[in-house]
Amino acid sequence: MEAVVEATDLEKTYGETVALSRASLSVARGEVFALIGPNGAGKTTLVRALTGTTEPDSGSARILGASPAAVNRDRLGVLPQEFSPPGRLSARELLAYYAGLYDDARDPDDVLADVGLVDAGDTWYEDLSGGQQRRACVGSALVNDPDLLFLDEPTTGIDPAGRRTVWRLIEDLADAGTTVVLTTHDMAEAERLADRVGLLADGSLVAQGTPADLVRDHGGSSRLTIETEADPDAFADLEHPVDRPEHGRGRTPDNAVVVRDIDPASIGSVVDYLETHDIAYTELSWAEPDLEDVYLALADATERERTDRLESESGAADLAQAGETA
Numbered sequence: 471m472e473a474v475v476e477a478t479d480l481e482k483t484y485g486e487t488v489a490l491s492r493a494s495l496s497v498a499r500g501e502v503f504a505l506i507g508p509n510g511a512g513k514t515t516l517v518r519a520l521t522g523t524t525e526p527d528s529g530s531a532r533i534l535g536a537s538p539a540a541v542n543r544d545r546l547g548v549l550p551q552e553f554s555p556p557g558r559l560s561a562r563e564l565l566a567y568y569a570g571l572y573d574d575a576r577d578p579d580d581v582l583a584d585v586g587l588v589d590a591g592d593t594w595y596e597d598l599s600g601g602q603q604r605r606a607c608v609g610s611a612l613v614n615d616p617d618l619l620f621l622d623e624p625t626t627g628i629d630p631a632g633r634r635t636v637w638r639l640i641e642d643l644a645d646a647g648t649t650v651v652l653t654t655h656d657m658a659e660a661e662r663l664a665d666r667v668g669l670l671a672d673g674s675l676v677a678q679g680t681p682a683d684l685v686r687d688h689g690g691s692s693r694l695t696i697e698t699e700a701d702p703d704a705f706a707d708l709e710h711p712v713d714r715p716e717h718g719r720g721r722t723p724d725n726a727v728v729v730r731d732i733d734p735a736s737i738g739s740v741v742d743y744l745e746t747h748d749i750a751y752t753e754l755s756w757a758e759p760d761l762e763d764v765y766l767a768l769a770d771a772t773e774r775e776r777t778d779r780l781e782s783e784s785g786a787a788d789l790a791q792a793g794e795t796a
């Protein structure tokens with residue numbers, strides 16, 4: 471089956487900044503693909519390169535069988551990250567305005583219902599809550615009933631109930647055959663919605679796969695977190711590996727040690743150990759690895775590589791300078 475989105479080796483630099491570095495991905499019809507990654511990783515640049523609003527320096531991109539700049543706009547829906555419609559239009563007028571840009575558009579009231587804004591249809595955009603505004607914006611990307619939908623952070627700023635409305639909407643669209651590419655900082659959102667996830671770090675797609683595959687390959691092991699002042703050495707006789715991650719690193723609270731590779735059935739033996747060794751603790755929590763662990767592991771690794779590279783480059787520059795002055 472032909473991919474609906476196909477990008478090969480996209481590169482984009484802004485001055486010294488590498489926004490995209492050999493980014494390649496392929497998304498099939500009806501698939502939901504989530505792009506995750508730290509701020510500045512290149513997610514928006516990738517979305518813009520795929521929707522024809524920025525020209526990559528090299529590489530190729532095709533969507534719906536055409537180049538992004540030449541694609542039939544009737545088949546494409548795009549919600550940019552920064553999108554501020556006129557404040558003095560009601561939610562309904564806003565959707566009617568965008569519907570008016572297409573020959574064959576949906577009824578704005580149906581779209582209002584899709585995004586859960588029926589009761590706010592007559593409210594000026596500027597008087598909607600932040601979450602309602604974002605849902606109205608999502609609606610504006612749906613008026614032409616697109617085959618391919620790009621949503622750059624669709625649920626940022628939306629409360630949990632509104633977020634669920636948008637999630638169900640995206641699921642229904644995908645069930646009906648719409649292909650969706652979204653970016654998000656919400657790992658629960660990616661895990662719930664995405665058939666496949668791509669993790670961008672430093673302009674590169676460093677991992678792609680189903681959430682389950684990514685968790686299996688990069689998520690690490692299950693872990694028991696013990697909030698305690700005790701030193702990891704106090705656990706030397708426990709038959710599981712124990713470490714104390716840097717304070718507050720990832721999701722580990724301050725003053726905690728982490729027991730790795732441990733199934734729930736063994737938690738009792740750890741509790742016994744704490745008691746027999748007189749180790750004071752305030753809380754125990756067990757967790758399976760999830761997408762957030764994948765994110766933390768891979769984004770951290772890329773950040774460390776980048777710091778090392780910058781340090782070795784500046785070290786080399788220092789040496790060169792020292793050579794010049796010597």
Ligand code: ADP
Nearest residue numbers: 484487488489508509510511512513514515516
């Ligand atoms: P993300 O969406 O993952 O936060 P972006 O794609 O917005 O990342 O940005 C990637 C990198 O490119 C960042 O370092 C950003 O500052 C830079 N960048 C993006 N757009 C521009 C631009 N128009 N001009 C200069 N730098 C840009």
